[in-house]
Amino acid sequence: MPHEPRPVVVASANARILVAGQAPGLRVHETGLPFNDRSGDRLRDWMGVSREAFYDPALFAIVPMGFCFPGYDAKGGDLPPRRECAPHWRQPLMNLMPQIELVLAVGQHAQKWHLGRDCRATLTQTVAAWREIFEAPRPARILPLPHPSWRNTGWLKRNPWFERDLLPVLRREVAARISA
Numbered sequence: 001m002p003h004e005p006r007p008v009v010v011a012s013a014n015a016r017i018l019v020a021g022q023a024p025g026l027r028v029h030e031t032g033l034p035f036n037d038r039s040g041d042r043l044r045d046w047m048g049v050s051r052e053a054f055y056d057p058a059l060f061a062i063v064p065m066g067f068c069f070p071g072y073d074a075k076g077g078d079l080p081p082r083r084e085c086a087p088h089w090r091q092p093l094m095n096l097m098p099q100i101e102l103v104l105a106v107g108q109h110a111q112k113w114h115l116g117r118d119c120r121a122t123l124t125q126t127v128a129a130w131r132e133i134f135e136a137p138r139p140a141r142i143l144p145l146p147h148p149s150w151r152n153t154g155w156l157k158r159n160p161w162f163e164r165d166l167l168p169v170l171r172r173e174v175a176a177r178i179s180a
Helices: 026-031 038-047 085-095 108-118 123-128 130-135 150-158 161-178
Strands: 017-020 060-062 102-106 141-145
Touching: 017 108, 017 161, 038 150, 038 161, 085 108, 102 108, 102 161, 108 123, 108 141, 123 130, 123 141, 123 161, 130 141, 130 161, 141 161
Parallel strands: 017 060, 017 102, 102 141
Antiparallel strands: none
8 A cells, every 4th residue: 555554434323324435535544534625525515514514423424435545546646445445344334334324425436336236337327317226225225426526527517417406305315314
């Protein structure tokens, strides 16, 4: 690994919402606080929650596909989550959180793991099928989301339906679960 391992995970025996992300970035690795960057600001805005609520483990579990910062690729982007992390650690941790009712599958790696065969060929196709995915009978409802990184600003502009159609449902579902 490019850095000493520093898992960044917020497991919870009480939270009804799981934020399933990719892997910590460098700033998150350095601070030990998940989504402690501009992408976290955007994600909290999408969800309509405060920073304080987001970091309350009674409200949110935050479990990425890779628990540690994987380093950078040749172009300066974050590498994908390390392949050995999810198979080894993720299911045992998920088994300890059966109370999860809503999974926010942020990015393609989280979508593939949580949706399995229901994941589409591309992230855009998966997120565009959000209604069908959300309504599918599962132990927890799943909402697929693009990563909230600034790198996806172009994607958001090309897909205005995301903010118009999906975000109101996301905000409603989150509010219902954190206010109960």
